[in-house]
Amino acid sequence: MSDTVSRRSALRLLGGAIAVATAATSGLTLPAHAAALDRQDPSAGPLVEGLAGKLTLDEKISLLHGATDPDSLGQAGYVPGVPRLGIPPLRLADGPAGVRVTRHATALPAPVLLASAFDPGLARRYGQVIGREGRALGQDVLLSPMVNLIRTPYGGRNFETFSEDPLLASDLVAAEIKGIQGEGLIATVKHFAMNNQEKDRMSIDVRVDERTMHEVELRGFAAAVAARTGAVMGAYNKVNGTFACENKTLLSDILRAQWGFEGWVMTDWFAAHSTVAAITAGLDMEMPGGTYFDAALKKAVQDGSVPEKYVDRAVRRILAVMHRFGLLDGKVPPRPGRDPKAGAAVALEIAKAGATLLRNEHHALPLTGAGARSIAVVGPTGSLPFVSGGGSAHVVPDHAGSPLDAIKSRAGQGAHVSYALGEDLFGKAIPAGALSPAFTTEGQGVGAGKTWTYDGTLTAEDADEWTFVIHYSGERPKVLLDGEDLFPVLPGYGEYFSGGLVSAAPDGLAVRRKALDLAKGAHKLQITAKGGDGGQLFRLRRITGATRAQDVAEAVQAARAAHSVVLFAYEDATEGLDRTTIALPGHQTRLIEAVTAANPRTTVVLNTSSSTSMPWLKRTAAVLQMYYPGQEGAAATAAVLFGDCDPGGRLTQSFAADDDHHQVAGDPRRYPGVDGTEEYSEGIHAGYRWYDAEGVRPLFPFGHGLSYTSFAYDDLRVHRHKHGLDVSFTVRNTGRRDGIDVAQVYVGPSPDLRLDQAVRVLGGYRRLFLRAGERRRITVRVENSTLSSWDVKRHGWVLGTGRRTVWVGASSRDLRLRTNTEVFA
Ligand code: BGC
DSSP, X not given: OOOOOOHHHHTTOOOOOOOOXXXXXXXXXXXXXXXXXXXXXXXXHHHHHHHHHHOXXXXXHHTTBOOOOTTOOSOSEEEOOBGGGTBOOEEEEBOTTSOBSSXXXXXXXXXXXXXXXXXXXXXXXXHHHHHHHHHHTTOSEEOOOBOOOOXXXXXXXXXXXXXXXXXXXXXXXXXXXXXXXXXXXXXXXXXXXXXXXXXXXXXXEEEOOHHXXXXXXXXXXHHHHHTTOSEEEEOSXXXXXXXXXXXXXXXXXXXXXXXXXXXXXXXXXXXXXXXXHHHHHTOOBBOSSOTTTSHHHHHHHHXXXXXXXXXXXXXXXXXXXXXXXXXXXXXXXXXXXXXXXXXXXXXXXXXXXXXXXXXXXXXXXXXXXXXXXXXXXXXHHHHSOOOXXXXXXXXXXXXXXXXXXXXXXXXXXTOEXXXXXXXXXXXXXXXXXXXXXXXXXXXXEEOTTOEEEEEEEEEESSOEEEEEEEEESSSOOEEEETTEESSOOOSGGGTTXXXXXXXXXXXXXXXXXXXXXXXXXXXXXEEEEEOTXXXXXXXEEEEEXXXXXXXXXXXXXXXXXXXXXXXXXXXXXXXXXXXXXXXXXXXXXXXXXXXXXXOSOEEEEEEOSSOOOOTTGGGOSEEEEOOSOOTTHHHHHHHHHTTSSOOOOOOSSOBOSSTTSSTTTTOTTTTTOBTTEEEOTTTTOOTHHXXXXXXXXXXXXXXXXXXXXXXXEEEEEEEEETTEEEEEEEEEEOSSSOEEEEEEEEEOOOTTOOSOOOSOEEEEEEEEEEOTTOEEEEEEEEETTTTEEEETTTTEEEEOOEEEEEEEEEETTEEEEEEEEEEOO
């Protein structure tokens, strides 16, 4: 696709020559040349060369693909070393919110919550916790951070990444990588590139023009390379017709030649599709096995279709990083012990720092006086801690408290805190009278090696919507209702990714659900349950319109009886699946409407993965976005609700009003793709830029988040120098409480560039804590890179010179100060 000039830009096509920045004037990296393809870390030196020279072809190939770990801790990947030459094995573990092995680890808040703090310093500490734990847990490589931008609100992994904004994502990924690698763990930035959705992720072909790619998605990866990430993980999808893991434009021209990456590139798990094309394009390692990079690679070398120097190149890249981390010469520091207390303290601090208060009518929060002494907690995730999302970001937490307990303990002895479920996730027993012959639906045990069968009748007293819920250990029982398999086992990764929190009952049994309209009368029910090796236990339950009404009625009663209500709403996301709507799942909208009607002093706490539509917003007193807050989430939520800390988070993505008004709405070619192809036709107008360009009002804009106090900005001055702009202004805490502000600087388009440009982009930001009444003069640097656009003719950055507008504000739509400044080369 060519770099198009849209109707929006026509007005902005003001005259003026394109000022092309040179490396000298702008400090930007211009493309180097193909010679850099064979680049390797020059510091790797004689040790790596010596080892590479001694390896046999088989040994070299053994370093280029995954294998089974004889001493696995349940991590995602393993590469055996070459003991003969003192090359140790590599253990590779996920992931973005903590170390994912079968042992306990600190479950940190989801990266999107970390990002909400707008604080690279915290990202570094987040990385340090994971870095230390990874090493303590026997790992060498971390499969994180993920820096793909949030493009579609439906993206199943939006919680695992940072933002829709490239600058914020770049700052955070660089800081986190430094934190991880500073502890001696090799970081892997992922998923390179354009892996912005889960729908059809293994096959979707993303069509994206060069400029959009560089200005939007790739900035974060470039920042990761500049921060010296040891490894890069290639994405599942195709980019402009070629799979990312065999895409020469991505793996060689951009990553190596333009950015000078010296580490190694591995595939995402099962993302390899070829031998010759992949290694020629610049792939170094196949994961988790060796379908293409084991015997097939050896054969390709032997028959001459892959020059052996490509194998050597990949081996050197891996060894060079291992050497950099001290893994080849015994200089690696001894593995530290875990420090769960320190991990927990950081998890708590970050969950509080990222807590984003979206609405707070009449100072409903923090809870004080009667509102703090008489509280009804409502919602399943009010009692069950919602720690993390599903898939490869799931961590086995050290512990996780329940929000209800945290609220009770913070409210103290004299307070009355009640609880109502409101929305049932796990079902209620099927009445014995409905089954003929009757059987124990609550805890049916099947002995090892035995098979239990049932062939009977289920009678529905009325036509109703039923959700059948099965809880089970071992092999999932087969349940046929009128011949229909209610809980079929999904093919491939489907099962692995089918849910986080709500796919396990509080006692750990696996859970699956099936909703259907059940006609009044008798239905044939057949069950086959197999005891397998260890025996099995299962429960068959149901949720009906009638049980649901009862749950809502109990919540309404609790809400009426209390002074204030804290209602926990959830949405359960996982990799491998996109959402189909941005509305809350299940019947939570109805629950919120009923509870807010009963008690308008209701705060909704959202444990959701990404943006959510809120048709119920105006009925609430407050809305607190906590995303997936990690193992300390309950304590952090209580601390914010009671005002022990200021909610320090701001939105790192725009929240759309509904499913019809956002960047990918209404155009299936944009999302989820048509006939396997998807077009990033929004161009550089990603995230808030799309809302600004189209004049659409989001429900909540990028950068939005309330404090318990208020801030004012004044006295804006801009100073141009060779690195960019220094934007100075005064921030004043005008309220009566101490609090946290995230002051944001936005920059308008350059009149000199004949390019379609954003109405404004985030140029910089500063998170700061100010005491009540305190004022502080701050300077935010807007780098030349942020003032530049990608020039497709020169395949490089061009500085946007001329008179540009600079704004200071509290969100992309709350701009309080404005001035113009001259940007010159
Ligand atoms: C995910 C990666 C992850 C890998 C290993 C894949 O399904 O896309 O992000 O690192 O699995 O678990």
